[in-house]
Amino acid sequence: MMRVLVTGKHGQVDTALQGLGDQLGLEIIRIGRPEVDLAQTDTMEDAVRAARPDVIISSAAYTAVDKAEAEPELAQAINGEAPGELARLAKELNIPILHLSTDYVFAGDKDGAYEETDLPAPVSVYGKTKLSGEEQIAAQTDNHVILRTAWVFSPYGNNFVKTMLRLAESRDEVNVVADQHGCPTYAPDMARVILAMAQQVAIDDDPTLRGIFHLTGQGETTWAQFAEAIFEGSANRGGKWVQVNPIATTDYPTPAKRPANSRLSGEKLDQTYGLVLDPWRISLDSCLDRLITQGNLVKDG
Ligand SMILES: NC(=O)C1=CN([C@@H]2O[C@H](COP(=O)(O)OP(=O)(O)OC[C@H]3O[C@@H](n4cnc5c(N)ncnc54)[C@H](OP(=O)(O)O)[C@@H]3O)[C@@H](O)[C@H]2O)C=CC1
Numbered sequence: 001m002m003r004v005l006v007t008g009k010h011g012q013v014d015t016a017l018q019g020l021g022d023q024l025g026l027e028i029i030r031i032g033r034p035e036v037d038l039a040q041t042d043t044m045e046d047a048v049r050a051a052r053p054d055v056i057i058s059s060a061a062y063t064a065v066d067k068a069e070a071e072p073e074l075a076q077a078i079n080g081e082a083p084g085e086l087a088r089l090a091k092e093l094n095i096p097i098l099h100l101s102t103d104y105v106f107a108g109d110k111d112g113a114y115e116e117t118d119l120p121a122p123v124s125v126y127g128k129t130k131l132s133g134e135e136q137i138a139a140q141t142d143n144h145v146i147l148r149t150a151w152v153f154s155p156y157g158n159n160f161v162k163t164m165l166r167l168a169e170s171r172d173e174v175n176v177v178a179d180q181h182g183c184p185t186y187a188p189d190m191a192r193v194i195l196a197m198a199q200q201v202a203i204d205d206d207p208t209l210r211g212i213f214h215l216t217g218q219g220e221t222t223w224a225q226f227a228e229a230i231f232e233g234s235a236n237r238g239g240k241w242v243q244v245n246p247i248a249t250t251d252y253p254t255p256a257k258r259p260a261n262s263r264l265s266g267e268k269l270d271q272t273y274g275l276v277l278d279p280w281r282i283s284l285d286s287c288l289d290r291l292i293t294q295g296n297l298v299k300d301g
């Protein structure tokens with residue numbers, strides 16, 4: 001049975017990986033706080049070695065985009081240094097590492113969807129530290145896959161879908177930015193693709209399977225359109241409909257700057273691995289089924 005070490009014990013992606021890994025009969029070993037703190041890289045080695053992994057999936061990160069502006073050193077330790085240390089260990093153990101990165105490594109001034117060959121130029125502390133993580137991994141081992149994803153949502157943890165449903169509890173309308181474009185991505189869809197890739201790279205040393213890949217849900221939208229789809233889906237399931245007022249980014253000031261366009265092309269992933277994620281609208285239905293129809297919003301906290 002393949003042993004998959006995953007960083008993160010309470011996050012969206014690591015939770016989805018656990019759920020699917022169990023179904024597929026993989027041994028998923030999750031490491032995280034309090035035993036392993038990625039801000040203190042010396043807490044990682046014993047846990048990684050004890051897990052005897054066949055592959056590492058580096059999912060955990062400092063993901064509080066606005067808060068990172070005030071805590072750049074901590075964000076850099078977790079998003080920059082820790083992946084480098086994980087990759088060093090992967091190299092020593094002679095196993096592949098798959099690492100989650102972000103659309104926020106891009107500046108957002110491109111017209112079309114970003115390709116893997118486009119130059120990153122992050123505009124936030126979070127984006128800069130995630131780019132540093134990519135670089136530190138690549139410096140440690142060639143046996144790596146960097147997976148840039150975006151706008152992740154799921155029934156678990158914190159995300160935009162759950163934020164909107166929570167706002168609906170106290171508001172009849174909400175102002176949402178309409179000039180940032182991206183690709184929402186459902187964590188359980190990601191888990192399907194990530195585990196398929198992990199199984200392939202664990203047995204195939206073909207260099208074309210390595211390197212950077214973009215991994216997002218099919219289709220694109222804006223945060224305002226995404227919010228509208230969330231409330232329509234909510235109303236269709238007997239939940240509340242809330243009016244979305246589209247606004248400009250300048251009317252929603254935040255500590256961190258976000259890219260105006262962070263759409264990612266999934267073409268390389270499709271051509272290399274033959275893998276695509278589901279359209280985000282279909283996945284949003286699955287997510288809302290679990291959150292509203294099955295009443296998990298309250299339970300998940
Ligand atoms: N969420 C998104 O929209 C996007 C995410 N990504 C990337 O995808 C990956 C997964 O994201 P997602 O699942 O949404 O993240 P979450 O914010 O849901 O979870 C982050 C995980 O990292 C863990 N973590 C944070 N700090 C530490 C630390 N110091 N030591 C140990 N564990 C720590 C958290 O544990 P704890 O609960 O203890 O804090 C949690 O398990 C990340 O690498 C992220 O950068 C990329 C693009 C979009």
Ligand SMILES: Cc1cn([C@H]2C[C@H](O)[C@@H](COP(=O)(O)OP(=O)(O)O[C@H]3O[C@@H](C)C(=O)[C@@H](O)[C@H]3O)O2)c(=O)[nH]c1=O
Pocket residue numbers: 063064065066102103104149150151152159160163174175176177180223252254258
């Ligand atoms: C809650 C809220 C947000 N917004 C805006 C702020 C921001 O521009 C946009 C999204 O807000 P959030 O803070 O929820 O999302 P944000 O933290 O920017 O999400 C990002 O997380 C990191 C981890 C990533 O890697 C990215 O891919 C992306 O998913 O919506 C509104 O306009 N109105 C609102 O009521």
